[in-house]
């Protein structure tokens with residue numbers, strides 16, 4: 311990226327180490343993802359909504375009356391975006407893309423990277439599938455990205 315003559319910037323770096331408790335729902339979700347390549351959600355027994363990522367309570371019904379359900383690693387592209395800039399503002403040759411995919415059998419959506427596609431290949435409503443990492447370690451990055459389902 312070329313800078314304009316008068317453009318003023320401040321370069322800096324912030325490193326933050328933290329631990330975030332996964333909680334009951336997160337532990338099950340990430341264990342199934344790591345060990346079995348399964349995407350688990352929780353279903354509210356009162357309203358029937360299936361939450362992915364799972365929660366141990368339904369914030370619509372204010373109850374903890376939930377059951378575990380497995381959802382398909384496939385779904386529908388709800389929205390997406392692309393960027394030709396890295397997180398530190400450098401211009402990129404190839405864009406990176408993010409999308410929200412509603413997995414089949416769930417309500418809501420999972421946000422993640424999109425791969426094996428160009429922005430012009432994507433359409434809201436198209437079928438997408440999860441590509442899993444080979445060596446998983448109980449992280450959301452065990453999902454490499456979503457890609458369009460090939461015919």
Ligand SMILES: [Zn+2]
Pocket residue numbers: 354355356357358359368369370371372
């Ligand atoms: Zn509910």
